[in-house]
Amino acid sequence: MDAKEILEKYEAGERDFKSKKLMGIDLEGKDLTGVNFLGTDLLKADLSQTNLTEAKLNNAKLSGADLTKANLYKANISCANLSEAYLDRINLSYTEVIQTNFSNSSLKNANLVYVKGENSNFTRAELQEADLSKGDFPNANFSHTKFR
DSSP states (O other), X not given: OOHHHHHHHHHTTOOBOTTOBOTTOBOTTOXXXXXXXXXXXXXXXXXXXXXXXXXXXXXXXXXXXXXXXXXXXXXXXXXXXXXXXXXXXXXXXXXXXXXXXXXXXXXXXXXXXXXXXXTOBOXXXXXXXXXXXXXXXXXXXOTTOBOO
């Protein structure tokens, strides 16, 4: 399945793309509000500036993906793998990231206001200038994380 097919199906009202193999797909700047990418392989995908408001990304594979300036307001990305992902200036406000792996990711200037991040892994992540206010991160691992 390629980007054109995803977008055509989305335009036709389909939102369920769970467990698909979309490695390296380019969906930069698209509006995919409410999409279901549960368990989807999005390794090294380009989702920069993409609107993923209220998206379901639980158990998704997003390692190495580019989500720079993406909007994931009220999304659920629990148990997802975002290791080595580019998440600079991402909006994760009111998002559930429970047991999510952000190790070695860049979250510079990210909005994590009211995030639920229980048991998430931020080891060696870059969180310079990120806003974590009112976030809930019990048992999260922030070892070797860069803050400022």
